[in-house]
Amino acid sequence: MILDDMANRCGEWLKGCGPESDIVMSSRIRLARNLADYPFIRRCTDIDRANIESTVRERLTNKAELKDLTFIDVADLQTLDRQFLVERQLISREHANSDGARAVAIDQQERLSLMVNEEDHLRIQVMKSGLDLVGAWDQINDLDDRIESQLTYAFHPKLGYLTACPTNVGTGMRVSVLVHLPALVITQQIEKVFRSLQKINLVVRGLYGEGTQAMGDFYQVSNQITLGKSENDLIDQVGDVIPVVIDYERKARDFLINEKQNDLFEQVSRAYGTLQNAQQISSEETMFLLSRVRMGINLGLIGDLEIPEVNQLFIRTQPAHLQKLRHSELDTDERNVERANYLHSQLKLDGGAEASNN
Amino acid sequence: MSAEDCGRSNKNMKCQKCQKQATFHITDLTGDDLLALHLCPDCAKGYLETGDSSEDAPVISDVMSKQLKPLEQTADDLRELDAKECPICGISFYEFRQGGRLGCPHDYVFFGEDLEPLLINVHGDNQHVGKQPKRGITDTESQTELIRLRRQMKEVVEQEDYEKASQIRDQIRQIEGEGSASE
Numbered sequence: 131m132i133l134d135d136m137a138n139r140c141g142e143w144l145k146g147c148g149p150e151s152d153i154v155m156s157s158r159i160r161l162a163r164n165l166a167d168y169p170f171i172r173r174c175t176d177i178d179r180a181n182i183e184s185t186v187r188e189r190l191t192n193k194a195e196l197k198d199l200t201f202i203d204v205a206d207l208q209t210l211d212r213q214f215l216v217e218r219q220l221i222s223r224e225h226a227n228s229d230g231a232r233a234v235a236i237d238q239q240e241r242l243s244l245m246v247n248e249e250d251h252l253r254i255q256v257m258k259s260g261l262d263l264v265g266a267w268d269q270i271n272d273l274d275d276r277i278e279s280q281l282t283y284a285f286h287p288k289l290g291y292l293t294a295c296p297t298n299v300g301t302g303m304r305v306s307v308l309v310h311l312p313a314l315v316i317t318q319q320i321e322k323v324f325r326s327l328q329k330i331n332l333v334v335r336g337l338y339g340e341g342t343q344a345m346g347d348f349y350q351v352s353n354q355i356t357l358g359k360s361e362n363d364l365i366d367q368v369g370d371v372i373p374v375v376i377d378y379e380r381k382a383r384d385f386l387i388n389e390k391q392n393d394l395f396e397q398v399s400r401a402y403g404t405l406q407n408a409q410q411i412s413s414e415e416t417m418f419l420l421s422r423v424r425m426g427i428n429l430g431l432i433g434d435l436e437i438p439e440v441n442q443l444f445i446r447t448q449p450a451h452l453q454k455l456r457h458s459e460l461d462t463d464e465r466n467v468e469r470a471n472y473l474h475s476q477l478k479l480d481g482g483a484e485a486s487n488n
Numbered sequence: 489m490s491a492e493d494c495g496r497s498n499k500n501m502k503c504q505k506c507q508k509q510a511t512f513h514i515t516d517l518t519g520d521d522l523l524a525l526h527l528c529p530d531c532a533k534g535y536l537e538t539g540d541s542s543e544d545a546p547v548i549s550d551v552m553s554k555q556l557k558p559l560e561q562t563a564d565d566l567r568e569l570d571a572k573e574c575p576i577c578g579i580s581f582y583e584f585r586q587g588g589r590l591g592c593p594h595d596y597v598f599f600g601e602d603l604e605p606l607l608i609n610v611h612g613d614n615q616h617v618g619k620q621p622k623r624g625i626t627d628t629e630s631q632t633e634l635i636r637l638r639r640q641m642k643e644v645v646e647q648e649d650y651e652k653a654s655q656i657r658d659q660i661r662q663i664e665g666e667g668s669a670s671e
Contacts, residue, residue: 166593166631169577173591175642249589275622282631283621284593289607290616292593296603297610299596301618321529358613 132200133211137446137454141218141240141257143308144445146438148260152428153376155308155348155441156257158219159266159365161274162293162302163252164284170294171247179231179247186246187233189280196276199235199244210459213450219257221245242273250294250302252277261376263305263369267361290357300357305368308337309375312347312425313382316397320349323378331355332368346417346444351375383429398426406477410466416447416473435477443476574598576636594632630663637663 143156164170165185168178190196204212204225212226220243221234232247245253254277256270284292290300298304314320324334337348351372353364386394401422404411424440426432445451447469453460460468510526570582579591581599590596596603607614637660644652 164593166628167634169592169635169639170590170595172587172589173577173579178638271619274619278621279623282628284628284631285621286593286596286616288615289596290618290620292596294589296590296606299607300611300616303618325529355611355613357607357611358615358617360618364618 132202133214134454136218136240137214137451139240140438140442140445141220142259143219143240143257144438144441145259146436146441148258148262150372150376151260151437153310153379154261154372155310156259157261157263157266158255158257158306158308159263159270160253160255160304160306161270162250162291162298162304163254163274163277164292164294165251166282166284168251171249171251172294174230174247176230182251183231183233183246186244186252186281187235190235190244190277193276193280198237199242200237201233201235204232204234205230210450210453214454217445217448217450219243222248222253224248225253241269244277250298261307261369261372263307263365267365271361298356301359301361301364303356303361303364304352305364306350306352307368307372308348308350309372309379310346310348310421310424311375311379312421313386314379315347317382317385319378319382323375327351327371327375330367330371332371345414346421348421383425387429394429395431398422398429398431402426402432402477405473408470408473410463411470411473412466413447413449413469416469417444420444420447439476443473447472569602572599572602576632576639578639592632592635593628594635630666634660634663 143158146155148154148157165182168174168182171179174182187201190199191201202215204215204221207215212221215221215234216223216226218240220236220240222245225232225234225245225248228248230247232245234246235244236242241257243255243257245255254270254274256266256273258266258269286292291302293299293302311320311323314323327334331354333352333354335350335352337345337350351368353368356364359367401419405416405419405423420440420443423432423435424437427435427437427440446455449465452465452468452472455472456468510528570580570585572581573579574591574595575598576594577592579595581602584590584595584599590599604614637656641653641656641660644650644656
């Protein structure tokens with residue numbers, strides 16, 4: 131089964147490479163598209179949904195250029211497997227939890243994901259490690275062209291690409307950058323940053339979208355407006371502000387190093403120690419502590435662990451991943467024990483040294 | 489209205505939870521309803537950190553009823569608007585306001601004027617300037633007709649009017665045939 135293979139791999143957005151990857155986890159662009167000859171999802175009959183799914187699947191897999199996409203029937207998956215895809219950011223929570231015919235097409239590297247029958251008929255997504263919005267746009271623009279050569283999109287000369295929700299109409303594009311901002315959180319400046327982002331019409335969310343906690347000090351910054359600005363303008367709107375956010379975070383880290391050195395070392399080494407030695411640990415606490423460790427590595431306080439390894443721990447300690455890796459369903463308590471065991475084994479294997487300054 | 493204008497009009501907005509000045513304007517698109525949240529820094533922090541999503545927040549109906557006020561003078565006007573139904577997909581404006589999602593591409597034409605204030609409020613604009621389909625703007629009228637015919641087909645089948653159903657099926661096949669011939 132393809133999902134079991136995936137559990138042992140690391141998707142594009144966790145590779146921990148690309149520009150500014152100490153602070154920027156990933157860059158992501160998604161396009162919302164609908165077929166012109168079907169109603170939007172809420173007015174679709176079961177037959178409509180099934181027809182959309184099969185039409186998309188047939189037209190796209192027949193096309194040689196799109197052959198490397200694997201279609202997964204999401205309706206057919208177990209709850210755990212759907213959750214697994216959510217954790218990897220390949221499908222949305224809404225897509226996982228809805229009903230009726232629906233699918234996702236992904237490529238081997240998990241850079242592309244094409245949700246069929248989400249809120250819109252098609253949600254195309256491209257992910258890049260680090261800060262690379264232009265690269266993501268080139269890729270998704272090309273993919274969109276290839277899909278469009280096979281299917282007729284609902285498009286209006288004045289309003290652009292037509293979407294189920296009027297908040298997405300026009301470009302149908304959401305540009306998001308996932309940033310890791312632990313120092314701004316510790317120095318309590320994060321709200322100030324949010325406020326300035328809001329003033330320029332940008333939205334800030336937690337790791338797994340709206341309503342999720344800002345887990346592990348990860349924040350997604352994305353555009354709010356989709357109509358009246360070109361795709362390049364929207365990319366610039368987000369892309370121009372990220373270096374400023376990065377700069378704030380770097381300054382906050384410098385401040386912690388220079389002014390609060392002892393506190394910082396204490397926090398980082400305690401976090402590392404807890405992750406190595408806990409007997410049971412929740413997903414939230416793991417995220418919180420891994421965030422401290424990740425910053426510690428970037429600041430040179432931990433020498434025996436690399437960023438890609440920590441990124442991998444972030445995902446593999448998520449509930450569904452833990453269960454996939456263990457090949458069994460576990461309840462919350464069992465997961466907390468299993469998670470501690472897993473962290474113990476991974477961090478001990480890597481030497482298990484303490485924070486270098488202690 | 490430009491983005492700056494939006495910024496100005498936001499300045500007087502009160503936080504939906506505590507009545508302090510709202511400086512966070514969050515549009516939540518992931519739930520069943522579209523949520524527009526206007527929060528002060530304290531409540532925004534709470535929202536982002538605790539995952540408080542839908543309970544206290546207004547749904548699109550609240551956002552829209554506020555917006556419609558300057559345009560729709562009377563309750564009668566609003567009732568009339570709510571009763572409007574798209575001839576293609578059959579969705580009423582009331583259903584759209586409740587669910588926050590439209591029923592088919594033709595709704596943007598049929599409810600065009602009614603949606604205008606919402607688009608201006610959300611985007612500060614009402615004119616697309618980005619990418620267009622590579623093969624030019626296809627005439628989607630026949631595709632829209634397919635949506636209507638398939639819906640009609642379902643209705644006549646339910647009424648067991650099989651003669652009518654077979655006529656509609658032929659019409660659908662004809663349009664579908666034209667579509668694939670041109671590709």
